[in-house]
Amino acid sequence: MIVEVVLLFFGTIFAFWLSAICGGGASLILIPILNLLLPASVVPFSLTIGTFTSSVSRIAVFKKHINWKIFFWFVPFSIPAVLIGAYLIKYINPNYLQLIVAFFLIANVPQLFKKVKNDETDEKASPKYVLAIIGFLAGFVSGITGAIGLLFNRFYLKFGLKKEEIVATRAANEVFLHLIKLVIYISLGLYSNLALWLGLAIAVATIISSYTVKYILPYLSENLFRKIGYGAMVVAGITLLIGTSDKIIQQDKLGxxxxxxxxxxxxxxxxxxxxxxxxxxxxxxxxxxxxxxxxxxxxxxxxxxxxxxxxxxxxxxxxxxxxxxxxxxxxxxxxxxxxx
Known part of the structure; x- marks a missing residue:
């Protein structure tokens, strides 16, 4: 158990470094480790403790880079949507939504080959209602699947935010969603003492990751940051497609x-x-x-x-x-x- 916890701790630091650089994807690294230590039903609880703490610590480190215009249009619409998504998880098979998400992520392949000037978009050119729609969709998908980071990474890149602004604004937008999910998991009894302690271990590691990543970002050019972000979305989409397809084949006897x-x-x-x-x-x-x-x-x-x-x-x-x-x-x- 000690070896697994040490592996989880250092794996978390590495995972959230990548998450800050790529715009998400820490769960792809941490879930396999947590599955060795916890029942599948309480893994989201431990992960959410970590993602919530990560968002809080990133806000503390990068607070001066938060784009408040995006925040004030994103958050009010995302909060009710995450409640709706969490409620509908009783009736909707999340595997099929994850399959749609996978295709959406893979669709970012052309962005890897575009020049930087084609990717950059002045945020003033987008009407405010677009921010509200993105916020609602982010909350809804997060409520059902438990993850949103990589899916809406393209949204931040398209608004022309700098790398520090993306890290800070994403953290500010998502911290409330993670908090709501924690309340929902606790109310449904989807937690345990071991899950809590492992979640706290993840939380400590995310704080270390957030305070050290600020020394990594200055060495990445804006172009490289964007390419890594789009590349992470494509890789995550392929991984999600393979994993979700296998679940659908087994559960629904597809052949x-x-x-x-x-x-x-x-x-x-x-x-x-x-x-x-x-x-x-x-x-x-x-x-x-x-x-x-x-x-x-x-x-x-x-x-x-x-x-x-x-x-x-x-x-x-x-x-x-x-x-x-x-x-x-x-x-x-x-x-x-x-x-x-």
Whole structure:
């Protein structure tokens, strides 16, 4: 345990150095370490203690660089949104939102090859309501997924903020979100004594990281800072895409089977069959319940079900044609197919 805690402590310092330079991503380093020490359900609690402390310490170090215009438009809209997101986590599978976030992050690839002058945008050119929208989205995504840093890093870069301004303004914007999440985790019982102590260890390490990173930033040019930020977003997007895709495949039993001219996509308890034939073109078939049949075909189904052991129904979609239906009727393991 001691070795793991020491590893966590120094890993935290390194992770939040990278987070300050790249605009986020500390959790990608810390989560695997915390998973070795804690149940998955209380890992967010320890992480949030660290991110909250990191934001507070960065505000203390870089407070004179905070862009207050962005702060006053960002925070009021992000706070109610994080509450909504935390509430909706009961009903929304966060894996699918994370998948969307992954594609959004990967979409920053072209930014790696643009010249600096194309990336810089005068913040006065953007209307104030854009700040409100970004704040709301940041809070909502944070409430559901627990992380926002890298996702909205591009927003700060596009507003033409200098590297110290980005570090300071992000910290000021996010400190309230982290505090609200801590309250939510405690109210839901998603914490433990060990998680608290590990979170405090992370907090101490983040303070050290925040006070030492100010000596690193002056050695980075604005161009290099931006490129590292965009590069971190792309790498995080690829990592998130791989991890989230694997979770979706396992949880929703997503699979693809290819045989001859058919491709069968399985999702949860449903199979979508994609079939291509030179005569009929591309077809997509979906299993359906008898209740989904049109009235005139329900009569046909009722007349057939007394003569067969099992009847499987499929709805067939073809380009520029009305949907059709197929009846797969089995009796004594012999198949008879009807089309309508």
């Amino acid at each position: 693809v089977t290819i045989a001859k001219s058919e491709s069968i996509i399985s999702w949860r308890s449903t199979d979508f069959v994609i079939e291509f034939a030179f005569d009929d073109g591309l077809e997509i078939e979906r299993p359906i319940h008898p209740k989904e049949l049109p009235n005139h075909l329900k009569t046909k189904y009722d007349s057939l079900k007394d003569h067969y052991d099992v009847i499987h129904l499929e709805k067939v979609f073809t380009f520029r044609n009305e949907p059709s239906y197929e009846f797969y009727c089995y009796k004594d393991n012999q198949l008879t197919k009807f089309e309508s």
